[in-house]
Amino acid sequence: MSKRRPYVRSMDGWWRKNPFFVEYMIHEGTALFVAAYAGVLLAGLFRLSQGEAAWNAWLAALTNPWYIAFHLAALLALSYHTYTWFKIMPRTMPPVVVGGERLPGWVITAGGLAVAAAACLGLLALVWGMAR
Amino acid sequence: MSDMQKTIEIEVLRYHPEKDKEPHRQVFEVPFTDDMSVLQGVQYIKDYLDGSLSFRWSCRMAICGSCGMMINGIPNLSCQTFLRDYYPARVRVEALAHFPIERDLVINMEGFIEKLESIQPYIIPKEERTLAQGEYLQTPEQLNAYEQFSSCINCLLCYAACPQFGLNSSFIGPAATALLHRYNVDSRDGGKAERMELINSEEGVFNCTAVGYCSEVCPKHVDPANAVNQNKTNSAADYFLRFLAPKGGAK
Ligand code: SF4
Numbered sequence: 557m558s559k560r561r562p563y564v565r566s567m568d569g570w571w572r573k574n575p576f577f578v579e580y581m582i583h584e585g586t587a588l589f590v591a592a593y594a595g596v597l598l599a600g601l602f603r604l605s606q607g608e609a610a611w612n613a614w615l616a617a618l619t620n621p622w623y624i625a626f627h628l629a630a631l632l633a634l635s636y637h638t639y640t641w642f643k644i645m646p647r648t649m650p651p652v653v654v655g656g657e658r659l660p661g662w663v664i665t666a667g668g669l670a671v672a673a674a675a676c677l678g679l680l681a682l683v684w685g686m687a688r
Numbered sequence: 689m690s691d692m693q694k695t696i697e698i699e700v701l702r703y704h705p706e707k708d709k710e711p712h713r714q715v716f717e718v719p720f721t722d723d724m725s726v727l728q729g730v731q732y733i734k735d736y737l738d739g740s741l742s743f744r745w746s747c748r749m750a751i752c753g754s755c756g757m758m759i760n761g762i763p764n765l766s767c768q769t770f771l772r773d774y775y776p777a778r779v780r781v782e783a784l785a786h787f788p789i790e791r792d793l794v795i796n797m798e799g800f801i802e803k804l805e806s807i808q809p810y811i812i813p814k815e816e817r818t819l820a821q822g823e824y825l826q827t828p829e830q831l832n833a834y835e836q837f838s839s840c841i842n843c844l845l846c847y848a849a850c851p852q853f854g855l856n857s858s859f860i861g862p863a864a865t866a867l868l869h870r871y872n873v874d875s876r877d878g879g880k881a882e883r884m885e886l887i888n889s890e891e892g893v894f895n896c897t898a899v900g901y902c903s904e905v906c907p908k909h910v911d912p913a914n915a916v917n918q919n920k921t922n923s924a925a926d927y928f929l930r931f932l933a934p935k936g937g938a939k
């Protein structure tokens with residue numbers, strides 16, 4: 557009879573066992589804020605469709621300190637999500653070859669972050685211009 | 689001349705299937721010099737302290753891929769990890785995570801060998817060629833397309849770094865996918881359609897949630913996460929293309 561008895565270790569609490577996994581879980585967790593914020597925007601759109609009074613009520617509700625705190629938390633979470641998203645991006649796409657040389661990963665990450673920052677600033681400027 | 693002999697504590701996760709119900713820790717006091725690798729520390733234990741300790745090794749130069757272990761919880765080749773980097777703290781060594789332990793630091797890698805076979809890790813020629821037609825020619829760009837993925841030494845550190853493989857051992861996983869990709873993007877190969885069926889399957893690339901740690905620990909810079917994620921795109925293309933070209937694409 558075989559003496560072999562391979563032992564399978566438990567995966568319980570796997571994500572706590574390595575700092576890399578903890579970071580991964582935080583990254584995945586911040587996606588909940590992305591979803592929540594999409595919900596907030598959709599609610600606004602819905603209120604807009606109901607007419608001016610509903611829209612103004614929604615705007616007033618947004619000035620609630622709890623809502624402002626949520627926005628700050630969401631800003632932090634989304635910034636972190638954006639950062640980690642672009643950090644992993646070079647690993648998820650086909651190689652980009654420029655002039656016979658493969659573009660290093662950090663260039664792709666930096667490029668993505670720059671585009672994200674430019675898009676945010678552009679949107680902010682647009683909204684700023686419309687609000688004035 | 690020689691000052692006091694330095695010693696370091698090495699904690700090993702032991703498991704002997706004949707007598708142990710489950711693995712347990714054992715600490716050894718090992719004399720060491722600054723040029724000693726963790727593998728040499730473990731070899732010292734086997735030679736002088738406890739001959740029953742089992743582990744795999746061969747080349748001692750990070751090329752055979754047999755000495756992978758969890759060292760302080762991180763998958764690494766024990767022959768390229770040095771005791772001096774842990775001193776004076778204790779070093780913990782354990783069999784590679786996510787694989788069944790056969791005995792002490794030896795894992796059961798049968799599952800991986802089956803996966804390796806299943807990807808057909810050889811060139812499947814596009815068409816029959818006679819000797820008279822001569823050798824295949826390849827441009828440097830064609831070589832570049834797959835070279836990085838051909839550097840894999842089957843050390844399995846990437847599997848020990850992949851929680852999705854730990855949760856579902858039927859996932860084909862990083863190294864096997866990297867090798868599969870290596871043949872699929874080789875200009876001499878014509879086996880892509882067959883291999884894509886594996887990529888698209890339940891065991892395929894969509895088990896991956898882009899944790900990315902596999903590429904982080906790979907000692908040969910294969911970047912298996914890149915092979916897996918490129919094939920998510922390929923798989924999606926395969927899926928949609930079959931609506932356009934009913935004869936081609938995935939089944
Ligand atoms: S891809 Fe890298 S980590 Fe994985 S088995 Fe191959 S060499 Fe080892």
Ligand code: FES
Pocket residue numbers: 745746747748749750751752753754755756765766767768
């Ligand atoms: S002994 Fe060969 S890779 Fe470490």
